[in-house]
Amino acid sequence: FGDKILVNGTVDAVFRPTTSRVRFRLLNAANARTFTFAFDDNRTFSQVATDGGLMEKPLERKSLILAPSERAEIVVEFNASEPCTLISLPLPAGSQFATRGMMARMHSGNDERFDLLRIEPAASLQSSPELPTVLAKIPWLNPSDAAVTRKLTLSMAMGMGMMGRRGSSGGNFFINGQAMDMEVVNYRIKKDTVEIWEITNDSMMMHPFHIHHSQFQILDRNGKPPQADEHGLKDTVKIGPGETVRFIMRFENYADPDTAYMYHCHILEHEDNGMMGQFTVE
Structure with missing residues (x-):
C-alpha cells in the first residue's frame, strides 16, 4: 500500500461544484487497496450505477465499498458555500471482506481512514433536476x-x-x-x-x-x-x-x-x- 492517494492523478485534490447535484464516476484504480467511500459529514448519497452501467433505480446510502477495478456512479447533493470531504473509512468491523488469520497483520492498509477529495461548492449553485425513480431496465438472464x-x-x-x-x-x-x-x-x-x-x-x-x-x-x-x-x-x-x-x-x-x-x-x-x-x- 502506498502512502499517497491520487484522485485523477492529483495529490490533495480539490473540486469546486457549481451545481446543486453532481454525478461522480468512482473507479478504484489502486493495485491492492479497497476503498470504503463516504463523506466526512456522514451525508447520504445516491448510487445510480455499477461497473457496467445504470442500476434499475437509485440506491440511497452513506458508504460504498469498492475493491480494485470496481466502479460505481453516485449522485451527491451540495449546498452553496458548505464544504465537505470525500473520505475512505476503514472496512467495517467484522466485514466479510476483511483479511483473516495471520494475513490480517500483513494486510492492514484497508483499516486506515484518509481524505480523498476536498469539495468546496460555489457561493451560488445552479439548481439540478431531481433524480428519476426509474433509471434503466436491465434484461436479467435466466x-x-x-x-x-x-x-x-x-x-x-x-x-x-x-x-x-x-x-x-x-x-x-x-x-x-x-x-x-x-x-x-x-x-x-x-x-x-x-x-x-x-x-x-x-x-x-x-x-x-x-x-x-x-x-x-x-x-x-x-x-x-x-x-x-x-x-x-x-x-x-x-x-x-x-x-x-x-x-x-x-x-x-x-x-x-x-x-x-x-x-x-x-x-x-x-x-x-x-x-x-x-x-x-x-
Missing part, C-alpha cells in the same frame, strides 16, 4: 438458459509457502490449483452461450474477481441474493474469505478463436503471480 456451470476455486500459498509452493506452471496464487500459463487456454466458449460461473475463495484474503469480454449479473453470494449495490451489470465482484459467488453471463460479440480473454484477481500482485486464466469465445 439461470435455466445456462449451458454449463463452471466452478473456479481461488487459493494462495500461505506462510513460508508463499516463497516456495508453486503451481504446475509457477506462481504462488492459483485458480483451481493452477497458476497462469500463457500457453494454456483454460476454456473455449461458444459465441452467444449463457454460462454460470461459481467462484469460491479458499484463502484468507478477499479477491476482487474480474472477467474480460462482457458484463455479468450476480445470482447469489453464499446462497443468498446479491447485496443491493451489486444488483446491476458487473465485471468485478468482491469474494471474501470462504465465500462463494455465482454469476451468470452471456458471451456474445467479439468472437475470435485465436485471441484469448482473461479472468483474474484484480489485486495486481495476485494476478501477476498466477491467479489468472484465459478463455476464447468462438
Whole structure:
C-alpha cells in the first residue's frame, strides 16, 4: 500500500461544484487497496450505477465499498458555500471482506481512514433536476438458459509457502490449483452461450474477481441474493474469505478463436503471480 492517494492523478485534490447535484464516476484504480467511500459529514448519497452501467433505480446510502477495478456512479447533493470531504473509512468491523488469520497483520492498509477529495461548492449553485425513480431496465438472464456451470476455486500459498509452493506452471496464487500459463487456454466458449460461473475463495484474503469480454449479473453470494449495490451489470465482484459467488453471463460479440480473454484477481500482485486464466469465445 502506498502512502499517497491520487484522485485523477492529483495529490490533495480539490473540486469546486457549481451545481446543486453532481454525478461522480468512482473507479478504484489502486493495485491492492479497497476503498470504503463516504463523506466526512456522514451525508447520504445516491448510487445510480455499477461497473457496467445504470442500476434499475437509485440506491440511497452513506458508504460504498469498492475493491480494485470496481466502479460505481453516485449522485451527491451540495449546498452553496458548505464544504465537505470525500473520505475512505476503514472496512467495517467484522466485514466479510476483511483479511483473516495471520494475513490480517500483513494486510492492514484497508483499516486506515484518509481524505480523498476536498469539495468546496460555489457561493451560488445552479439548481439540478431531481433524480428519476426509474433509471434503466436491465434484461436479467435466466439461470435455466445456462449451458454449463463452471466452478473456479481461488487459493494462495500461505506462510513460508508463499516463497516456495508453486503451481504446475509457477506462481504462488492459483485458480483451481493452477497458476497462469500463457500457453494454456483454460476454456473455449461458444459465441452467444449463457454460462454460470461459481467462484469460491479458499484463502484468507478477499479477491476482487474480474472477467474480460462482457458484463455479468450476480445470482447469489453464499446462497443468498446479491447485496443491493451489486444488483446491476458487473465485471468485478468482491469474494471474501470462504465465500462463494455465482454469476451468470452471456458471451456474445467479439468472437475470435485465436485471441484469448482473461479472468483474474484484480489485486495486481495476485494476478501477476498466477491467479489468472484465459478463455476464447468462438
